Amino acid sequence: LNGLRVQELKGLCKEEGLATSGRKLELIERLLQRREALLQQAVDGSPRLSAPPGQALPTAIQSSAGSSAGAEPRPATTKGRGGRSRTRGRGRGAAAAGDASPTWEPVPCARCAVKYDRRLARFASSPKSFWCPACRFQIMDPFNAPPESKGILKCTQVEKAQLDFSLDLPELKLWRQQGLAIEVRMVNMGCSKVSQTWPHAMELLANGIGVLTVKPPQEGHKRRDVPQPITAGLRPGYNEISVRMEDSDVSSYALGLLLTQPRSNDELSSQVGRCEWAEAEARVRGLVAPRQQSRESDITCLTSDTLRLQCPISMERVKDPVRGVHCQHLQCFGLEAYLVSNRQMRAVNNRWICPVCTLVLRPPDLVRDAYVERVLSSVAPDVEEVVVKVDGSWESLAVEAAAAASPPEALD
Numbered sequence: 001l002n003g004l005r006v007q008e009l010k011g012l013c014k015e016e017g018l019a020t021s022g023r024k025l026e027l028i029e030r031l032l033q034r035r036e037a038l039l040q041q042a043v044d045g046s047p048r049l050s051a052p053p054g055q056a057l058p059t060a061i062q063s064s065a066g067s068s069a070g071a072e073p074r075p076a077t078t079k080g081r082g083g084r085s086r087t088r089g090r091g092r093g094a095a096a097a098g099d100a101s102p103t104w105e106p107v108p109c110a111r112c113a114v115k116y117d118r119r120l121a122r123f124a125s126s127p128k129s130f131w132c133p134a135c136r137f138q139i140m141d142p143f144n145a146p147p148e149s150k151g152i153l154k155c156t157q158v159e160k161a162q163l164d165f166s167l168d169l170p171e172l173k174l175w176r177q178q179g180l181a182i183e184v185r186m187v188n189m190g191c192s193k194v195s196q197t198w199p200h201a202m203e204l205l206a207n208g209i210g211v212l213t214v215k216p217p218q219e220g221h222k223r224r225d226v227p228q229p230i231t232a233g234l235r236p237g238y239n240e241i242s243v244r245m246e247d248s249d250v251s252s253y254a255l256g257l258l259l260t261q262p263r264s265n266d267e268l269s270s271q272v273g274r275c276e277w278a279e280a281e282a283r284v285r286g287l288v289a290p291r292q293q294s295r296e297s298d299i300t301c302l303t304s305d306t307l308r309l310q311c312p313i314s315m316e317r318v319k320d321p322v323r324g325v326h327c328q329h330l331q332c333f334g335l336e337a338y339l340v341s342n343r344q345m346r347a348v349n350n351r352w353i354c355p356v357c358t359l360v361l362r363p364p365d366l367v368r369d370a371y372v373e374r375v376l377s378s379v380a381p382d383v384e385e386v387v388v389k390v391d392g393s394w395e396s397l398a399v400e401a402a403a404a405a406s407p408p409e410a411l412d
Contacts, residue, residue: 133254199247280371
């Protein structure tokens with residue numbers, strides 16, 4: 001926007017239905033606020049904006065808020081002398097519409113399918129693994145998750161070292177009574193992981209008073225970045241927020257202010273799915289068959305057809321066995337032990353790692369395994385592991401537990 005002339009900015013404001021009076025900085029501010037509104041509507045799931053009949057949304061607005069546009073924008077045109085149409089460019093010498101590069105590079109979020117400008121995201125990995133900032137903020141901390149409605153209060157891509165905006169909180173007093181909190185979260189959009197990442201240094205002021213300070217990491221030490229609550233520093237009604245950052249590339253970050261609600265282990269357990277017997281048995285057969293074939297052909301297999309009944313977290317017999325939907329191992333672990341161990345871990349970015357294969361497994365990524373449940377209920381309490389056969393049956397490794405073996409016909 002800074003590269004546009006005043007008349008061009010006024011044209012964009014007019015097309016967007018905004019006031020055209022004022023200086024250049026005021027015009028830019030109006031357009032930026034409009035862009036923030038577009039982004040917020042995309043976050044809230046509101047209907048996509050449409051331009052007045054016969055007009056297109058301004059190119060600059062589409063470029064900044066591609067997630068709301070949903071399609072590649074067309075260059076805005078104006079009528080020149082003699083009624084000829086000309087493409088609005090970034091000043092003199094702008095390329096013609098047919099030769100110009102796209103004003104934005106849309107990449108759909110793998111979780112919500114909303115399109116985001118890949119250039120703003122600085123995302124270099126496969127587009128299939130891209131998540132928009134709103135989705136990253138929402139799932140970052142399952143123990144303190146946003147409510148289904150009004151969860152994201154502010155979500156914006158950082159463009160410069162200082163960010164100023166207003167935050168209206170008419171229900172703040174009620175939220176405090178309900179035990180809700182407002183947290184600040186940030187992510188580096190160039191990273192494919194969902195992790196809390198602060199810039200090199202940052203200070204957040206609410207109504208002119210500092211409520212959050214992020215100091216530079218000490219030399220030789222890795223800083224532990226975690227979301228920070230700022231509820232105590234806010235007041236009901238309008239709050240003027242100012243964020244000042246120091247980093248070699250501040251524009252690679254996205255900032256979010258979220259209303260969060262503490263979640264109990266029971267609530268998180270309800271998010272876990274279930275893999276019923278038929279599907280679970282078919283999965284086990286598919287995992288065991290290649291291992292048996294490799295054994296017969298004298299090829300060393302790195303995995304095992306042994307199912308351990310001991311939880312790798314609690315080192316006790318597995319209770320409520322779960323695993324990841326996409327995990328490729330027989331071993332399960334106890335759901336309660338998994339939730340408790342993650343809740344005790346202070347480093348948010350180190351949570352939710354499968355204790356067997358290191359996949360990222362938040363509660364919705366888990367399933368209860370009916371096959372392992374049946375094995376646990378059929379063998380003696382002192383049996384710690386069983387050998388799984390190609391047909392899906394299993395046999396205890398305990399010498400005296402021959403009676404615990406399961407013949408193939410017993411599975412039908």
